[in-house]
Amino acid sequence: MKFYEAGEKSKAICAHCKTLVTTTFQYRDVPFDDGEGVVKDILVAVCDVCNAVVAIPAQSTPAIRRARETAEVTLEVSLSARDLQVLDLAALRIDSAATARFRKPLIAHFLRRLENDPDAPNRLAEINKRIASARKVPSLVPVPRKRLSCKIAPVTDARLHQLMQTTSLKKSDLIKAIIGEIEEKLLLPDAPPDLPVLRDVAAVVNA
Ligand SMILES: [Zn+2]
Known part of the structure; x- marks a missing residue:
């Protein structure tokens, strides 16, 4: 060359x-x-x-x-403290030294995976329904609202909007459904298949 x-x-x-x-x-x-x-x-x-x-x-x-x-777009949604803790526990499972900084690459990774998954719109809609019915059962103790605010690359923003279209979900509902997917795929299984790839991502993000 x-x-x-x-x-x-x-x-x-x-x-x-x-x-x-x-x-x-x-x-x-x-x-x-x-x-x-x-x-x-x-x-x-x-x-x-x-x-x-x-x-x-x-x-x-x-x-x-x-x-x-890296000309970035701001992603800002209001979530429950529980949602952020799902992200943070998933991050800890990937890397015991993880900080809140890893929330963004975690969401970006799942957005990329969901984009290539023909079954994703149905699954996210299902998760959204489950979240909506769970919301009808009031929590016994108050759960605070928190803001997730980060800068994402235009390509990630485009994936987000693409999924908003295919799922007909609002941005905040879509992010909540993606966090539901992260909970199912990363927190619940004994040996999550995504773990090795995400450990590589974490190694680069923390470098
Ligand atoms: Zn000339």
């Missing part, structure tokens, strides 16, 4: 000069395709005649993609 160094010369068609020009690889701030914001210090081929960016080498594309993914 060709790897370009800063200062290296090449040739490319410049859209501005409308001809084949010599180029020099330089670090530049490059705007996103959608025009919102820029990616800083990306190695690109710059036209030697007009100074325009004419090409982006393969080695620079992951950085552009990563920068776009």
